[in-house]
Amino acid sequence: MEYVDNNRISHRQLYRQMVLAFLAPVLLCLPGEGRILGKTGIAGTAAAAVFLILYSFFLRRLIPWYSDPVKMLGPVAGRLTGLFFLSYVILAAAYILALTGELVPAVLVTGIPGTVILFFAALVCSFGTRKGMQRRGRMAEVSGGVLLGGVFLMMVLCAGQVRISYLREMTETAVFSGDAFFKSVYGVICGFSGIALLPFILRDVEKRSTVGKPVVMGILTLTGLLAAILLLLPAVLGWNRLQHERYPVLPLLAGADLPGNVLARFDVLWMGFLLYSLLFAAGSLFHYGHQILVRSHMGTGKLWFPTAVFAAAVIKVQGKGIAAVFGQYLSYVFVPGLILIQGSMLFYGKKKRQKKAAGCVFLVLSLLLSGCAAIEPEKRMYPLALGVNTSEAGFSMIYGMPDLPQATGQEKEEKEKDASVLSIAGKDFSEIRERYDRSQEKYLDMSHIQVILMGDQLLESGRWTEFLAFLDKDPFVGENVYVFRTEDPSAVLSWDSGGTSIGEYLTGLLENRLPDQQKKGTTLRQVYHQWYKDGTLPSLPVIVLEKEEIQVYLE
């Protein structure tokens, strides 16, 4: 029968495996602070794409060498080659897991230790990776299309946030230099270094004579996406900000709105897509690790291989983990070593060719112990408006809380009313946060802030930069929040807005108009942009409280 006679995968499965395995690592790790950005980045990506396509043709010639390196190169050289690739697979898998362990607690689920995240990710990724190429092919085929579609959709939705003026900044200020260009090309090639493992998979692809087409398509899709992201990032976040963001792809959708307002924010979904791709990449590396071990006659590594990956992801030497050294390993060890080994293969190769219970308890315990970070919705405080000003102590933060029973119409009996305005002062924002944690029963959830009111004193003192630096570190504050200035934020937040919160009131005041009458407020993203650009603030709408009535003066 067609499906039982071999262990081959189709071209479509190969293409989707490539896309799934490279998508998140490439999008997350290549663009960003001190890496590939701007015009040189786009040009470098295009040049690297050409190189990678040519390299893929060369790789097809090496399939026999990868099939059985021991047979082709002899027991010592064959095993050394196996070890070279194995070290790459272990370190790359460790790097991806470490990245997952770093990003997930920072932007998705706060409170769970990165090591726990890393452990579960390693466990799941190693599941079934020794069971044949077809399984991975099917996984990729069934989920690759959905993921690719999702990423495209997200990018289309993100396009709504594009500002031509931001893009112009890049074209005007970014300098195109030969040195930066070659660094970009080499950076992209290093990012796609996993492609060197392609001969391991090509052996198991049907219709090998035409296998170049899906490989080329895969490279073009991935480099095309990377180039599109390199274009979108400055157009959405601004060129100057981009140079200070370590993973700029993450906040890309923080300010995007979904048509119909079905969801307030959907950057969680974007991160979900990237996370799935990261897991698939790690799973693929586990799979290849097993393949390398078997083909180099070094056993199966059933237990020690995942353990080694986990250990490499966790261990830190002098405070430096795999994330800090992997880039250097790629640049100075793996890629040069690869050129050497593959070159010698080509030179050498003309003549010779072709080739459970205890664990469950532990898992359940880990699951339960790691989950204490979750906080129920009724045990959170949701400030909808945030006021900030300088005070005698240093700063004061004023949180405008909603009146829950009034806001939701679900009045429960014998319930104490929440305070609608909470003011906390401290010498800096960390101290204010500590004071909040010491004095308040509920967890402060800043993810639903709708407006930020900056006091005149704060703006005049120039200490607003400290406030912005504090906000920038909090990934949960949306970047579509409106920012205002006012003389006394506390008075505005205490103003009786007639049943709705001041956050909703001010948002409504700007948005609830016919399209041609809509008022243009200033969003947090615009504030960040201007701040990163020249260290100043854009003009902010002013709120004036006159005779117990709010007036908003736009520019």
Added chain:
Amino acid sequence: MEKTKISSNLKENEVYIRSRCENCADILIRPMRLGDSRKVDCLMVYIEVAVSNMMLDDSAIGKMINHFWEISPEQIQDFVKNNSLGIADVRKFDNMEDAFAALLAGNALFFIDGFDKAMKISSKGYPNMGVSGAETEKVLRGSREGFSDTVKTNSALVRKRLRDTRMKVVETSAGVRSNTMIQILYIEDLVHEELLEEVKERLEEFEIDGILDSGMLEQLTEETWYSPFPQYQTTERPDRAAQELLNGKIVVICDNTPYALILPSSFNGFMESSEDWYHHFEMASFLRILRYLALIMSVLLPGLYLAVIRFHTQILPTNLLLSFAEAREGVPFSSVTELVFLELSFELIREAGVRIPGSLGNAIGIVGGLIVGQAAVSANLVSPIVVMIVALTALGGMVIPNEEFASAFRLLKYMFLFLGGYFGIFGIVLGIYLTVAHLAGLLSFGMPYLLPFVKKGPVKEVGDGILRLPFRKRQFRPLYARQEQKRRLRRRK
């Protein structure tokens, strides 16, 4: 094992039969003398309820015995040898083991002195419920007939729909004590021979004391025994079985089971209902999309709810989030406990509804759903939104056409619930990855479970994905059928 030959001496046969049937009150052994001068010794052996009254003229046995009273002994032997009475289902055995197998299958055995063979004469057989409606696969359009408990009736119901001798019915038996009859149905020129051989091998692979239902057979022969996903598709609709035979699949019918097993099975096959074939393609496609959405809802909704309210509150519109928070105010349990508690309560209600007979079962549903839910909300044990989540999840599960397939997702729901509750979206993504990895590795008789979403070559115009193509566009059979017979529809010139 050596078989016991039937003797031409009736006395010897009678002694053997009586010794084997000692203390079997339901097996009647009736010696009789027939022939015009009552000189021919005969013996009739049968199971009391399974064989109709021998004296009745309208039964084959009755007619035969009445006739034997009127003819000479020589003629009786001649009649028996040549089946001159023209009884439809008659067979001769030369050994006791085969004869007893026929007896225990509900037939009568007739022995005659001087004749070294036993004659099996079919009668009404064991009591059964007859053909009734399909209870678990109800459709708005399509046949109302469902399979019965009798294997022969079931194969006849399929034959009624496929009147072609290329549809083969191979009989075998399983269970050394139950001797359960099993029939393998397939269309000779459509089925892959390797598949047929593998099915036969797997059926012969084990030795068990008894097979009482096709479920036992299924669990014994499936490859990945630890998977919660069924690797055989079951149906109680003969039209569905016939349709799958036309797709090149194999149907296995087991005695005493009103369900047929269809193999190989696939994820998408479980999401199909037989009426998908009878509706217009727009409606059929819409219903399939709806079912897939329901499936996602049934497995992910509780986990996503927990992930969002416990970790990713920013995803919800503010007013909705505030409603959730206010609704949970005063609930003494964590949202995970609350949801698990309510999900388990629903499982109890569901189980009680199935076990309690008829109309009482419906009452349990109303009592459970409305009264218990309402009371739990009033007592602040659970929040109203959780009742809604559980109800929507349950509705989603009920939309899945195949109960066993839906059960797999019922179990998975708990995995996602805990993963979402304790790890947020990260947990949900982990769960999806695990599920996809498991499904990608699952095979049903060598065929990928995820067909037709994973396919090797370009497969055109099969039209059995999530969307159903118009009938006239569905010109080819799915990959299960032999490729030389792949065309199912062509226009007559």
